[in-house]
Amino acid sequence: MRRAKTRRGKRFLENRQPKVVENDKTAIIVKGGKTSQTVTDALADLYALKKPLAMRMKRHNPIYPFENDVELESFAVKYDTSLFLFGSNSKKHPNSLVMGRMYDYHVLDMVELQIENLVKSADFDSAKVPFGCKPCIVLQGTEFEKDESMKRIGNLMVDWFRGAVIENIRLQGLELVISLTALERKIYLRVYRTCLKKSTGTSPRVELVEIGPRIDFAVHRTKFASESLFREAMKQPKQILAKKRKNTSTDVFGTELGRIHVGKQNIDSMQTKKMKALRGSKNKEAPTSSFD
Template identity: 40%
Template sequence: MLPLRQIKPKTARTKRFLDNKGPQINENLRTTLFLKYTTCSDILSLVLTDLHALKRPLAIKFTKKNDIHPFEDPSSLEFFSEKNDASLMVYASHSKKRPHCLTFARFFDFKVMDMLELLVDPETMRTLAQFKNAKAAVGLKPLLSFSGSAFESPTANAYTLAKSLFLDMFKGSEVKEVDVEGLQYMVHFSVDEAENEQAKPVIHLRTYLLRTKKSGSNLPKVELEEMGPRIDFRVGRIKEADADMWKESMRKPKGQEAKTKKNVETDVIGDKVGRIHLGKQDLGQLQTRKMKGLKRSRDVVGAEDVVGGAEEEGNNLVEEAAKRVRVEA
């Protein structure tokens, strides 16, 4: 991994500009850049238009074609990323070997971190305009859902990378609370089950409007209406992230870690669990329950007192007799 370039500012204005582009405690919203290769099919142009419509306003689309080969030389993509302050990129290209190909790239410090190729199926592709219904407003956060065992694989593969890229692309800003009225549409990703090792499952992208209707109770009835676009992807080449770059990108800044409390933990469900340490207990001072059956009865106590008094009186008589004997002698 090449060392990251360091630029020393010469003026206060340049310093403010570099500080704004540099690492932040709270990251900026992820902007996506849409580019085209010198040969781009009409299908890919429609796909880019629809993805750009879903991503707005955090999207920049270029119409000029560029002669770039991301997997051979990504330096041009890194230039566009730094110039437009974009951390995500969708690059459309069409060739005989890889028809209708979309390359999703993710950047860290304006360097390519990982990439994934997804080939669009032109037979099943449907655009936003082909669905004659209302569309979601611009800038709303969508609901994201993933279904399929390939997305939850314990080992990293193309499908886990696709899930990570789609989450970064569509999740928008981080919010603690969401107004229910703002949940207007959902983006659903599903993957088929693998029938054999050679054929890779297809990824299906579907977008639905959320319609709420009266249900006769406090909770409304929710129905889904397909809004578009409808796209099916076949997985192509991938470029995994470098271990050092991935570790650096996942590093949390100081001050963001939650303060840990001694003997207080959070379980998997999210509940707080506390642990209490007690000193050594003296069981001899333990207060037990008093039972009537363990008490001595009055008859037993009186008999013992009588026997004890008789023994004491007999001992006194013996001592007096011994004294008389000594005196007479």
């Protein structure tokens, strides 16, 4: 266990400790031993989408994630990152990206995606969105629901692209749309910017303008965590879980109904205020009248 020698070091170690509400997930972008221009452009565009929750390593690192992931895990410990993107180019695996996530600084899930087609964001003339914009992620295709491996890949990509966790967002803040379409073991990535136009109704009319990048991926190798480990990684602390309210139910109209249990009441002992005219005398008997 490392001990801090300065106040700055103490704050640094406290920031690394487990928390009830964890920090936003950051990603590390790593280049392999050999990369092509296609891989370099894809890494740069995906890094721009993830900013500011991302850091990019400039040097080449001869790593083979599916054979040995120790070096990636060491980067996660050093830079305190829970997501990674590794790009490389080889004869067996040309123009490949490995996207993955960590749990407790160990690789949890990762998937190898081969780039079949790439159009850089710089090739689009449309205006770009600012960095750090909260994206609206759309998953399309039945494979994300029926195929178990594609379902896990979709979950991984949403975790990778979702950005910072926020509670509220205004309508004008939804500027970025990331579309992921699954079809025949391929994933088509499209990125759009929303334009709000005037309409006859109260809500504005929304138009989508493609801003790039446009990437077609082919799914190759995968490495997923076991179901037990995945459930453990998905656990939430008890402090942030909403407590179940007892004796409550909701009807078909969405109205919340509550049931109250009241103890036995003794009505005779209840103190009630009576009018003077209604008070009766304890000793005085009621008068009797006689008629001749």
